[in-house]
Each structure stands twice: as C-alpha cells, then as structure tokens.
Amino acid sequence: MTSATAIKDDFTSRQQEVLEVVLQLMVDEGDGFSLARVARAASCSKETLYKWFGDRDGLLTATVRWQASRVHAGDYSGGPLDGDRLRSHLENFAANWLSVISSPTSIALNRVAVGQAGSGKSRLGTIVLANGRMAVADRLKPLLDAGRATGLLAFDDTEEVFRTFLGLVGRDVQIRLLLGEGPLPDNQKIAADAKRAADQFLALFGTEEGGRPNTGEAVGSGRPAH
Amino acid sequence: MTSATAIKDDFTSRQQEVLEVVLQLMVDEGDGFSLARVARAASCSKETLYKWFGDRDGLLTATVRWQASRVHAGDYSGGPLDGDRLRSHLENFAANWLSVISSPTSIALNRVAVGQAGSGKSRLGTIVLANGRMAVADRLKPLLDAGRATGLLAFDDTEEVFRTFLGLVGRDVQIRLLLGEGPLPDNQKIAADAKRAADQFLALFGTEEGGRPNTGEAVGSGRPAH
C-alpha cells in the first residue's frame, strides 16, 4: 500500500491547494461541479488542471487519493494489553471511525465515489474503500489478534469479527448520512455510541479473563427491562 | 404512510412499463441516462414523459417511489412467540433484509438517491430511507416489542436495538456494494450471515428463557479459538 507521505509528495503545494478547493466544492455542491468552477475557485486555469490531472476523472481520483492519505483512524501500536486497555482501544477505534464517517468531507467523498461506481467510469469506489475501510482494518486487526493471543478475545476469523465490529459501531449511520439524513452526530453522541459498541463487541467476543467492569449491567442500551 | 397499493394506483400500467424501463436503465448505467434514452427504450415520446412526470427529477422520484412500494421485507404478524419462533423470525428478517440491499435494483436506486442527496436537488434520499429502512423498521419493531413483552428479549429503546440489529445483519455490506465492490452475495452466504446475525443479536439481548439451542457454541464466527 502506498504510504501517506508518498502520496503527499506526488503533489506540489500549489496542486494541493487546488485539491483542497476541489474537496471544498465536493462538500458544498456534490460532484456536480464543473472544471470551470474549480478553476475559478482555485484561481488557476483550466489548461493547468488538464495538464496536471489529465481529465476530470483524474482530478477526482487525485482528490480522493490525497484526502484519503490524510485520514488516520486509530492508534494501536502493539503495546501491552489487559482488559481495560483492550476496551479503551476498541472504544477509541470506534469513536475515531465514527468521527471519520460522520465528517462532511468523508460524506462528500463517498457520495462522489458511489456515483462514479454507478456509472462504472472509474475505480474511485475501490480507492475510497482501500483508503478508508481497509486502512482502519490494517490498524484494528493487529489489536484484535493481540487480544486473541492474550486470551482476552475468542474468535476464529479476524476479517469476520472485524466486520462485525464495524457493524456494531457504524450500524446504519453511514448510509443514512449518505442519503442526506441529518444532523451529523456530535462528539458526545459519538462517544456514547463508541462505548456501547465496545461493550457489545466485548459481550460477543470477550472471554472471562477480560470480563467487563460493569458486571450485571446489560450491554444493550442502558437499563434492561428486567 | 402511503400504502403500496395506493402508490401502485398512482400510475397506469403503461406508466409502470416506463418506470420499469427507467429502473432497468438505472441498474445498467447508473443515473447518467438521458430522457431521450428513456424515451427510446420505453418507446414513448419525451413529451409524454414530461406530461406524466413533470421533469427529470419527477421521473426519478416516481421510479423510486414505485419500486420502493414493491419491496417488502419480513412478515411477522403478531403470532405466538417462543425462543425458537423468535429466532426463526429474526433470521428471516435478516435474510430478507440482506436480499433486499444486495439486489441490483436496490443498489442502483440507492446510488441514485445518494447522488441526488449530494447535489441537494431533491428528497430522493428521504424517500428511499422511508420506504426501505423505515419499512423494515415498522415490521420488525413489533416483533422486538413482542419479544420483550414475552420476556424473551431485554432492552430499553426499541429504535436503538433495532439499529443494532441492522448493524449486525448488514455490517458494512451496503456501503461496500454501493462503492462497487463485488460480487453480490448468493443465497447461501445470505442465509449464513442471517443466522450469525440472529445468534449474535440473541446473545446480546436474549434472556435465559429464550436461551439458544446451540449451547456452548460461540456466536462469533463458528468454532471458538478455545
């Protein structure tokens, strides 16, 4: 996988300015913007755009790649692990992931990529997938594996359990946001959702050694009915 | 909410033929199709399209409304409930929902709606949301409430637990499909995923009375590591 700095070095600072403008236009108006609009907003000429990025699709691809290289979710780096640390890391990953998918930039980018995937004109969807979901997978899976090695987690297939984690965290948030349902969750809501997801995840895959601190409380949604 | 039959009655059979063609074009080429293309494929004149649907957006909206009215996921209708029946119903809902979101039609429709939500030009996203996710919510929530009333489930907030169910079932499937990642899951994969999701859901929110039949087996991903 291409590293973030390598991608960053692919573009001059002036080019990055232009990509920043494109990103802003995506957020503001979806992918319906014209190159003339980009040129005007970025104070550059259309000819330069074509020279730098080839065509419209190349500009979109460059923007997606560049933005994706700036997104980093999660920070587990192989430290020692116990029940509390594992829980904390999971919660951290969850909150980070929710922040990413709730950001206007991510929403705009995913909208464009989804639209392109429909037209089948380019591989933006693959790029977004590779740099978003796969990036967090690369960071989270070592944590899951470490949790299993330590005996705190029990599961077979890392990919499967990773996807369940994403499901518990994101639920239907991303598709709802993409479809325009607002408002965006604030930090408090994100933190609460991250905690709930981590609790539920540990309830499903945690072992006794890593038992939850809140024994007796249901992990579902606060107070149980009985 | 407008019922399916009422929506169906909104269009003559000839109009429904046209909408079917639009749907097919959406599946085949995304939302980049022109009205001339629709007219040619449907053997009708552009003027008729404008007369019937107002403008392009009206045509899209009509298509989404019409197709959404044909989707029905799940079939719980308030019968008696025990542990096995609840599990079976949940699995059924899960499989049905996975089938819907994996269908080419649903994918195409959601792509168009996401694109429109980005441009902010219409409320297609709301319509898709209302007829897809909300429809299954209306059908599933009574089952969840009945499960709680019977003592088989324990939770507080029906909406919250419903969304967790969707998360366990769909995980990141929908967004991956929208981004163009294939292939579409077959029936066997869907059935397996539905079973897994139902197991995990019951592990989180089931009570002892509704204990799982497969005692001792981990709900995560088949054989546990230890």
Next chain:
DNA sequence: GAGGCGATGTACCGTACGGTACGGTACACC
C-alpha cells in the same frame, strides 16, 4: 367515417459542460 384525443416520433432551442487553443505575464536561467 368524421372528429376528437392521447400518444408517438422528431426536429429544434438554449444551455452547460469537457476539453483545447491562444495570448499575456512572471520568473528563472544563460
């Protein structure tokens, strides 16, 4: 079979966009 009506097919208009070409300018290097 005459007339009305709804639908089809097509020609047309205005516009907006992607992409190209060209003149002008700032700056670096010789």
Next chain:
DNA sequence: GGTGTACCGTACCGTACGGTACATCGCCTC
C-alpha cells in the same frame, strides 16, 4: 537583454442534455 518555462485568464469548439413545439398516427366515440 534574450530565451525558455510555467502558469493564468479567456475565448472557443463540439457535444450532449433538458425541455418544448409540432406533425403524425392509432383508437375511441358518436
């Protein structure tokens, strides 16, 4: 000072699209 390069701004071209106007055709009614 001359030359080359990179960029900006803008005018331009071809095309495709949304939307409209109009001529024609089939069908139903009287």
